[in-house]
Amino acid sequence: MNDINGDRLLADLRALSDIGGLPNGGIDRLAWSEADLKGRRWFARRIREAGLEAREDSALNVFGRLPEASGPFILTGSHLDSVPNGRRLDGAYGAVAALEVLRTLVEARDPLAERVEIVGFSDEEGVRFSIGLLGSLALCGELPLERLRDARDLDGVRSDEVLVQAGTSLDRLAEAGAHLASLAAFLELHIEQGPRMEAASMDLAVVTGIVGVHRQQFRVIGTQNHAGTTPFALRHDAGRAAARAIAGVEELVQSIDAEAVANVGIVRFYPGGVNVIPGEASFSLEVRHWDERVVRRIVDAFSRRLEETCREEGCNASAELLSWVPPARMDEATMRNLEMACQELGQTAGRLWSGAGHDAAVLSRHVPTGMLFVPSAGGVSHAPAEATDDQHLVLGARALLRAVRVSASRIK
C-alpha cells in the first residue's frame, strides 16, 4: 500500500515557510496580505504540479482535486494565513498534509482519489478584521457581511479595499457558498497549540469538540480628576475598578469550571496621563469552554462582579459583544473513523477538546466533521517558538490518509 512521502511533506512545509518568513524565524502571512496571497499562489502551483486541478473561490480559499472529479467530496485541509509573528505549522500543516494525502491517493491510482478535495482556507485567524474564520464561513454561507462591511484593519484600511486589492470584493464573497452542496464531510489535521498532549505523552489526539469563544469589550466610566489633589475617598477611579475586575478573572472562572479559560488581552486607561485619575477604562474579555452553558455562567458572573466593583468605586460599566462562536461537537462516527486510522498505525489516539477555534467548527454545523491533533512542543503557538517534531508531522499525515480513505469509501 502506498503511503505518505514524509520527505516531500516536510520539504513542502519548509518551502511554504519561506513565504512571509521573518528574520526571527517567525512567519507573517496576515490574511490577504501580499505574503498570504503569495502563499496561496504557491499552494495552487503545487496542486497543479501534482496533476490536480487548482481552483480559487471568491473568498480566495484554494481548492484542489482531480480534474474529472465531480463530488460529493470528502474535504480535507486547513488555513493558509498566519497570525503576525506566528510560525510555519498553524494552519499550513493541515493544508500541506491534505495535499500530500491526495497526491498519495492519486499516485496509488486509488479510485477514492476522485472523492477527495483539499483546501487552504482564507483568514481563519481573524487578526486582520477581528472576525476570523472568514474563509470557512464564506464556504458555509455564514458570512457576517454587516460586520465585515464596517470593519477596518489595524492600519485603518476598509475591508472592501483590502479584498479588492487581493483580487475579490465584499459583494463577490458570498459566491463561495455555492460549493457547500458538493461536500460530504470535512477532516482537518492541525497542531494542538496547547500543552496537554505533551503532558500526557499523546502522539495523536482525536478532537471531541471545539470550545465556544465569547468576546466582549468592557467600558468603565468613572470621574477624571487630578491625581495629586483628590483624596482616595473622593475618587471614582475607572482604572482601579477595571484593574480589580481583571485581577479577579482567573479565580472567578476557575470557581465556575476548572476547564474553562478566559483572557484579558487589551486594556487602556483614558485619558492616559501619569497624573490624571482615569475617567474611563476599557478592556477585552474572552471566555472559552466547550459547553455553552458554562460560557454563559462565566460571562454573567463576571458582569455581576464588575457591576459590584463599579458600585463600590462609584463607576459605571457597559459591555459590548464583539463575537460569539458557539462550541462545536465533532461527528461521533468520524471520531471513531479517526481513532481506527490511528490504530492501523499502531497508535492509540487520545481524545481532547480544542481550546483554539478552527475552520472545523464552522464546517461541523453543515457536514460530518472530524479533527486530528499532533502535539505542540512546550504547548507554544501563535509565536515563533511554535514547533512539532518531524516524526509527529509525518505520523499525523499518515493517519489523515487512512481516515480520508475510509471516509471517502463511505460516501454514498
Place this chain on the structure above:
Amino acid sequence: MNDINGDRLLADLRALSDIGGLPNGGIDRLAWSEADLKGRRWFARRIREAGLEAREDSALNVFGRLPEASGPFILTGSHLDSVPNGRRLDGAYGAVAALEVLRTLVEARDPLAERVEIVGFSDEEGVRFSIGLLGSLALCGELPLERLRDARDLDGVRSDEVLVQAGTSLDRLAEAGAHLASLAAFLELHIEQGPRMEAASMDLAVVTGIVGVHRQQFRVIGTQNHAGTTPFALRHDAGRAAARAIAGVEELVQSIDAEAVANVGIVRFYPGGVNVIPGEASFSLEVRHWDERVVRRIVDAFSRRLEETCREEGCNASAELLSWVPPARMDEATMRNLEMACQELGQTAGRLWSGAGHDAAVLSRHVPTGMLFVPSAGGVSHAPAEATDDQHLVLGARALLRAVRVSASRIK
C-alpha cells in the same frame, strides 16, 4: 488706589480658553503642541498690547516686563500648557492674573512696576514626555537633559523633534537658565484643584508646601501565549500580574499614610490581542506626600508587593524612575506677606499644603517663593468640569496685586 480690572481679567481668561478649546468645553493645550504655541503667542501679544516688552526664552517660557526694567524682579505667573481634556484655569489663571497685576501697576504709574516680571511657563504638566515642570526647571538650571533626550511623546515622536518643530531645540534649552540671577522672589496664584478649601469654606489659602511627586514606569514581563489552549496553571500572564498590583495600590498607600495619594494613570498590555495572553504589561505609578520619607516608604512597599505578585504569577518586573520632584517648603516671610495681603481685603486666608505639583516647587529651591490658592468647585481639576467662580478669580488677583507690591517694595 488702582485695583485689578475684574472684567478685563475674566475676558482675558475667556479669550485664552478659546485656544485649544474642545467641543465638550474642555481644553487641550498639550505642551509644545500647535494650540500651546498659539496660546503663548496670544499671551505675548496681550503683554505687548499693555505696553510691556514680551520675551520668549529658549524653553518657550513667555516673560513680560516694562521695556526699561533691568531687575532684580519679583517674578509672578504660572504655566500656559494644559493636560489633554483639561480646563481653562489650571495654570492659565496664574499667568493671566499676573498680567493683570502688572498692567494695574503700570496704569497706576506705580514705580514698583519696574521690579515686577510676569511669566507663562512651558510644559508644567509633563503629559508630553512624562517629566513635567520643564519650563521652570529650565529657568532654574535644573533640566534633566539626559532623560529628556531619550524621551518620546505619546505618538513616539522624539523630544528633540518636538522642540525643533516648536521653534527651539534640546541643545538650546539650557540657555533659559541665564535669567535666574535676575530674580528676587516668585509668587504664584493658582486654583486649588482639590476639595479642601470648599469643604472648609476658605476663599483664599496660603500654601505652606508642595508635595513631593515621585513617578515611575513599571514593566512586567511574562510569557506571550495562545489564550485558548494554555490552561491558567501554565500561564505567566503579565497583564494579570499588573492588574493585581494596580488593584491593591489604594490599600497599600492608605496603610502607610492616610494623607498620601498615588495614581496609576497609564496601562498597556502587549501585544494587545483579544486572544493573546499578555507577554508584557507596562504601567505608571505616581506617589505624592509632603514628607519625603513617606514617599520612600510607599515606593519601597509597592516594589516589594509587585515582586511578590510577579513571583506568584511567574513574571518579572522592572521599574524606571520617570521623575522625582522633592517636597518644597514655601518661604515663611512670603507666606506672611500673602496672609497680610488677604487681610487688606478683609479676608482671613487658610493655610494648606498642595497636593498638586507647581512651578513654585522648583523656584522655591532658588528664591523666596510663595503661593496663593482660590477654591475649585467640587475639587475638580484636570477635567472639563474644572471651575472657580468669578468672584474668587477676581479676589485672588486682588490679593496677588497686594502681595506683589509688598514683595517688590522689599527688594534691596
